[in-house]
Amino acid sequence: MKALEVEKLTKIYGDHLKAVDDVSFSVDSGDFFALLGPNGAGKSTMIGIITHLIVKTAGTVSIFGHDIDENPGLAKQYIGVAPQEFNFNIFEKVFNVLIYQAGYYGIARTAAKQKAEKLLRQLDLWDKRNVIVKELSGGMKRKLMIARALIHNPKLLILDEPTSGVDVETRREMWVFLSELNKSGTTIILTTHYLEEAETLCQKIVIINQGKIVENTTLKNLLAKLKKEIFLIDLKHPVDTIELPNQFKFTKLDDRTISFEVSKDQNLASVFEYLNKNNIHILSLRNKSNRLEEFFIELTSKK
Ligand code: ADP
Numbered sequence: 001m002k003a004l005e006v007e008k009l010t011k012i013y014g015d016h017l018k019a020v021d022d023v024s025f026s027v028d029s030g031d032f033f034a035l036l037g038p039n040g041a042g043k044s045t046m047i048g049i050i051t052h053l054i055v056k057t058a059g060t061v062s063i064f065g066h067d068i069d070e071n072p073g074l075a076k077q078y079i080g081v082a083p084q085e086f087n088f089n090i091f092e093k094v095f096n097v098l099i100y101q102a103g104y105y106g107i108a109r110t111a112a113k114q115k116a117e118k119l120l121r122q123l124d125l126w127d128k129r130n131v132i133v134k135e136l137s138g139g140m141k142r143k144l145m146i147a148r149a150l151i152h153n154p155k156l157l158i159l160d161e162p163t164s165g166v167d168v169e170t171r172r173e174m175w176v177f178l179s180e181l182n183k184s185g186t187t188i189i190l191t192t193h194y195l196e197e198a199e200t201l202c203q204k205i206v207i208i209n210q211g212k213i214v215e216n217t218t219l220k221n222l223l224a225k226l227k228k229e230i231f232l233i234d235l236k237h238p239v240d241t242i243e244l245p246n247q248f249k250f251t252k253l254d255d256r257t258i259s260f261e262v263s264k265d266q267n268l269a270s271v272f273e274y275l276n277k278n279n280i281h282i283l284s285l286r287n288k289s290n291r292l293e294e295f296f297i298e299l300t301s302k303k
Contacts, residue, residue, distance in 0.1 A: 001029040001064065003156050003187040004050065009059035011045050011211075019045040021211035022059075027189060027204070029064070029155070032182045034198035034219075035191045037208040043191040044084060046208075047160050051081045064155065076105075080154030082145040084161045084191075088133045094144060095120070095129040098151050105152040112151070119147040122177060139170035146174070156187045163194060175200055195293040205292075219292075226295050228263040230288040236281035248274075259288055 004027040011020040020042045027033045035043050048054030050061055052068055052075045060067060066074045088097055095116060102112030120126040123143040128136060136144065142162055149157060162178075163171040171194070178201060182188050192198055198205060198219070205222055207215040215222065238255045248260040248271055262268055275282060 002062070003027045003029045003031065003064060004189070005060075005062040006046070006050070007060045009046065009049065009061065010057045011042070011049060011054065012057045013045075018211050020049070020056075023208070023211070023213055024059075025206050025213060025216055027156075027187060029187055030182075030185065031187055031189075031204050032179075032202045033187070033189045033204045033206070034202035035189060035206055035208065036195065036198055037191075040210075041208045042211040043208065044160055047081070047083075047158055047189075047191065051075060051079055051158060077152070078154055079156045079158060080149035080152065081158045082142075082149040082160065082162055084164065086141055086145065088141070088144070090134040091132050093130055093132055094125060094136070097133060097144060097148055101148045102151045107152060115151055115153075116147075119150055123147050124173065139166040142166050143170070143174065146177075150181075150186075154186070156189070157181070158189045160191050161193060162190065163192070163197060171197070199292045222295060223291055226264075226291045228261050229291060230259055230261050231268075232257060232259050232286050232288045233275075234283040234285075236283050239280075256283075 006026065007024045009020055009023045010018065012018050023042075023046065035046070037043050045054060049056045050063075050068070052072055060069070062068065063075055063078050066078075068075050092100070098116035098119065099109075099112050102109075102115065107115070117126065120129055123146065125140060125143055125147065128140060133141065133144065142164070146157075146159065146162060149159075159178075163174055166174065175197070178188060178190075182201075188201075190198070190202065203219055205215065205217055205219055206213055232253070235256045235258065239252055239258055240255065248262065248266070250258055250260045252258055260271060262271065272282075
């Protein structure tokens with residue numbers, strides 16, 4: 001079952017600004033799907049169309065098999081969306097934000113209260129239930145946006161930059177929450193600038209640039225395409241006496257840390273062989289860079 005099917009979608013702003021240019025892709029039910037692209041790529045426009053807030057120029061969009069033009073109410077029923085911009089009444093109490101949203105969906109008051117409490121507890125906001133939105137931190141506001149998007153149990157959750165401006169700890173907390181939500185059956189589509197986020201959470205990835213899809217693949221395939229990986233080695237002994245060979249682009253980062261690159265046609269084992277032969281003892285090995293990020297930069301800088 002497809003949670004979302006987008007076919008030949010186009011959005012032209014004004015006379016000729018093609019924000020979305022003949023885009024087709026689909027999202028399977030149960031996917032955790034990333035929509036990536038630089039600023040101005042057309043991501044928010046696409047989400048606006050899918051959630052029926054922006055009028056498209058051409059193409060079709062179906063949610064769980066239903067065309068949004070034929071049945072616009074379905075988007076409301078099936079989709080929960082947390083947009084990029086905060087759009088709360090900032091003088092509303094946190095708990096009431098959820099209760100009023102539930103009212104908008106016709107959810108009975110007792111059920112709404114139960115659901116609101118559950119979400120606020122899951123997102124660690126229960127202590128803040130009587131605080132007005134204005135007094136929440138940026139990260140708490142982001143979490144409240146997610147809670148509000150989920151109040152009517154949508155089958156498809158769409159998050160536009162959900163962790164933008166959020167500190168690392170809260171971001172990780174949100175990742176755990178979203179992973180569990182996805183595992184329990186909610187399809188999630190995410191746009192993000194934090195490519196580590198897509199790499200951590202998502203199985204499927206569409207990259208758009210200038211309104212067009214430039215990559216539509218699985219995270220696994222995408223990573224397999226990457227030409228090189230950079231590794232960091234922590235050493236047992238200081239590195240100052242070591243002669244580093246050229247072929248792996250060994251670089252001294254500090255006394256006990258070196259980095260090296262391995263391209264697809266090179267073998268990691270030969271690096272270890274070399275280090276061993278030279279009595280260089282390794283304490284640990286880790287990936288340096290975000291590989292997706294490298295690929296993303298390469299891809300979008302072509303234009
Ligand atoms: P993203 O979300 O990937 O940053 P957007 O969908 O916001 O990209 O924008 C895509 C393009 O459409 C950009 O060139 C942007 O300036 C333009 N655009 C977005 N919204 C409007 C609008 N309401 N009117 C005119 N142009 C717009």
